[in-house]
Amino acid sequence: MADAHATSSRLALPLSVRLRLFVLEAAVDATQRRDGTINRTLFSLYDRKAPADPRPDGSGVSSTDVTVDASRGLWARVFTPSVVESSPSLPSPRPVIVYFHGGGFTVFSAASLPYDALCRTLCSGVGAVVVSVNYRLAPEHRFPAAYEDGEAVLRYLGTTALPDHAGPVDLSTCFLAGDSAGANIAHHLAQRWTAATATSTPPPSDNPVHLAGIVLLEPYFGGEERTDAERTLEGVAPVVNIRRSDLWWKAFLPDGADRNHPATHVTGDAGQEPELPDAFPPAMVVVGGLDPLQDWDRRYAGMLRRKGRPVTVVEFPEAIHAFYFFPGLAVSGKLVDEIKVFVESIMAKQSSD
Numbered sequence: 001m002a003d004a005h006a007t008s009s010r011l012a013l014p015l016s017v018r019l020r021l022f023v024l025e026a027a028v029d030a031t032q033r034r035d036g037t038i039n040r041t042l043f044s045l046y047d048r049k050a051p052a053d054p055r056p057d058g059s060g061v062s063s064t065d066v067t068v069d070a071s072r073g074l075w076a077r078v079f080t081p082s083v084v085e086s087s088p089s090l091p092s093p094r095p096v097i098v099y100f101h102g103g104g105f106t107v108f109s110a111a112s113l114p115y116d117a118l119c120r121t122l123c124s125g126v127g128a129v130v131v132s133v134n135y136r137l138a139p140e141h142r143f144p145a146a147y148e149d150g151e152a153v154l155r156y157l158g159t160t161a162l163p164d165h166a167g168p169v170d171l172s173t174c175f176l177a178g179d180s181a182g183a184n185i186a187h188h189l190a191q192r193w194t195a196a197t198a199t200s201t202p203p204p205s206d207n208p209v210h211l212a213g214i215v216l217l218e219p220y221f222g223g224e225e226r227t228d229a230e231r232t233l234e235g236v237a238p239v240v241n242i243r244r245s246d247l248w249w250k251a252f253l254p255d256g257a258d259r260n261h262p263a264t265h266v267t268g269d270a271g272q273e274p275e276l277p278d279a280f281p282p283a284m285v286v287v288g289g290l291d292p293l294q295d296w297d298r299r300y301a302g303m304l305r306r307k308g309r310p311v312t313v314v315e316f317p318e319a320i321h322a323f324y325f326f327p328g329l330a331v332s333g334k335l336v337d338e339i340k341v342f343v344e345s346i347m348a349k350q351s352s353d
Contacts (some may be wrong), residue, residue: 011236013292017326021238024151024325028244030109036139036251050116054165056082059124062175063116064163068156072136074149074154077110079130080122080166087166091206093168095175095212095343098153099105100135102180102220102247102322105146110134115327121327122177125336129169131157135185139251143263146252150176150189150212158207171208173347175215176281177339180293181248183219187266187283190214194279197199211281213346215339218291218321219298219300221282222249223265227295239321240292267299273307282310282340286335288319313340 013021018194023352031039033122052063060082068074081094099122101108104200108115110132123130133151157171178289190211197207248261253261260270263333266275283304287297304311316323316331 049111095171095173098183100178100185105138105252172210177215179217183216192278221296233292289317291321
């Protein structure tokens with residue numbers, strides 16, 4: 001691990017990115033209360049929303065919002081690539097990527113401008129139908145509400161037709177994806193879904209949704225330990241710092257739980273490693289070299305390897321946390337290319353089996 005001075009010298013971000021990061025951090029700090037609650041009215045002034053639009057945009061992507069469970073306010077935004085020629089190696093019906101946004105479990109939505117833009121880019125770049133989940137937020141809805149919402153969306157996909165513009169989809173090649181806290185949700189949802197399938201409890205064995213892979217972008221894991229990266233990058237790296245992270249976990253975890261709770265600590269360093277069903281899918285883990293979470297993310301990949309699970313680790317040495325918010329950064333374009341390679345490799349293997 002490089003020292004703080006050397007790390008700071010690598011943070012040569014464009015002025016426009018630095019300004020947007022300053023505003024993001026100011027919005028988070030101004031609305032995050034010490035007791036873990038969020039001033040949502042104030043955060044809404046920062047969190048600009050994009051409406052769904054069934055008309056194709058400039059990249060050929062259309063979108064529609066669907067209600068999954070009105071009783072809990074659960075909905076999703078469905079993005080569809082209308083130009084299949086952009087990804088000729090992907091067949092029709094198209095694969096499905098179920099996406100979970102980040103935000104420390106406490107802020108943002110599927111309609112937030114950065115996530116609408118990211119899912120559009122992912123949709124057009126990979127050639128898949130993207131279902132972006134608007135799960136319930138903490139602290140109003142603590143663990144395990146977000147995981148339960150993910151399960152509800154997979155059950156919905158298995159029983160309910162998507163909007164007409166989505167076209168034919170292949171639910172046997174369903175990928176879970178997410179960034180930061182959303183990546184945490186994707187991991188735990190994969191664990192829950194494959195465990196339930198293996199034990200013949202809901203989801204039922206005839207549910208057509210099969211998890212082909214998971215894509216975790218700088219996943220939000222942790223523990224009571226302060227890792228080398230967390231200490232070295234404190235006060236240097238943007239977005240994630242110890243104070244904010246502790247408050248996010250406080251908002252999400254059950255009252256009285258510490259950061260070695262199984263939702264947070266998944267690497268086995270401070271307790272028993274998680275049990276992964278045989279059907280737990282291959283994983284792609286994206287690690288940012290300027291992200292304080294990087295040590296936890298590499299440990300997570302190591303845990304998967306110890307359990308014999310296929311895992312692809314993609315390292316971006318110059319990437320900050322949430323670099324995918326900024327399409328002007330070169331690494332953002334590389335990210336979509338890596339995800340496309342991962343999805344296509346999984347589908348090719350399924351075709352040959």
